[in-house]
Amino acid sequence: xxxxxxxGGGLIQTGGSLRLSCAASGFPFTSYAINWLRQAPxxxxxxxxxxxxxxxxxxxxxxxxxxSVSRDTSKNTVYLxxxxxxxxxxxLYFCARGTRACSTCFEYWGEGTLVSVSS
Amino acid sequence: xxxxxxxxxxxxxxxxxxxxxxxxxxxxxxYVQWYQQRPGRVPFTLIYEDTHRPSGVPDRFSxxxxxxxxxxxxxxxxxxxxxxxxxxCQSYDGSRVVFGGGTKLTVL
Numbered sequence: 587x588x589x590x591x592x593x594g595g596g597l598i599q600t601g602g603s604l605r606l607s608c609a610a611s612g613f614p615f616t617s618y619a620i621n622w623l624r625q626a627p628x629x630x631x632x633x634x635x636x637x638x639x640x641x642x643x644x645x646x647x648x649x650x651x652x653x654s655v656s657r658d659t660s661k662n663t664v665y666l667x668x669x670x671x672x673x674x675x676x677x678l679y680f681c682a683r684g685t686r687a688c689s690t691c692f693e694y695w696g697e698g699t700l701v702s703v704s705s
Numbered sequence: 706x707x708x709x710x711x712x713x714x715x716x717x718x719x720x721x722x723x724x725x726x727x728x729x730x731x732x733x734x735x736y737v738q739w740y741q742q743r744p745g746r747v748p749f750t751l752i753y754e755d756t757h758r759p760s761g762v763p764d765r766f767s768x769x770x771x772x773x774x775x776x777x778x779x780x781x782x783x784x785x786x787x788x789x790x791x792x793x794c795q796s797y798d799g800s801r802v803v804f805g806g807g808t809k810l811t812v813l
Binding site: 621633644685687691693694695 | 736738740742747748749750753754759793795797801802803804805806807
């Protein structure tokens with residue numbers, strides 16, 4: 587069974603840093619892309635970042651230069667390092683797995699972890 | 706940009722279609738996905754790679770692409786009260802992932 591479990595969210599001050607984790611299980615970790623998405627309160631879904639099955643990374647313009655995605659293949663875990671956090675980064679953050687053929691076709695989702703940025 | 710109707714409504718047992726119209730690019734050039742999000746719940750994948758259903762998704766849900774109108778559609782047949790939710794389309798425009806704004810389905 588495919589499982590994705592996010593952790594690391596919390597309340598942080600503007601300008602602060604936070605590291606989110608996405609622990610994956612139930613599939614060959616290095617065969618699939620993992621994506622980070624977010625949903626601000628009362629808003630729609632937004633893409634944040636992708637790390638492909640080969641480790642290539644991509645970012646939304648809104649987080650480029652502030653967020654960094656990485657992975658530890660020995661732990662089957664993907665990380666999202668968030669720095670210089672802003673109020674508009676407040677959201678529920680999800681990780682989602684791509685399909686075998688498409689990194690940005692989200693097939694499975696985690697339950698999410700909440701990030702609240704306040705001044 | 707992917708544009709969806711803000712809301713649609715239908716009665717139980719009927720068929721409803723949610724549209725997703727692309728602008729600024731050909732919608733058929735990248736795969737389209739559809740996600741369901743019930744109130745207070747995590748998004749759930751209904752359709753991936755235009756037409757594929759993950760295991761466990763009923764065949765009442767189907768996806769299609771119409772290149773002539775540059776749009777994708779999610780069709781729900783035999784609508785049930787449990788289908789009341791927000792539905793999002795999503796694709797990739799060559800440099801970034803894009804989502805539609807979401808369509809709220811109300812089951813009358």
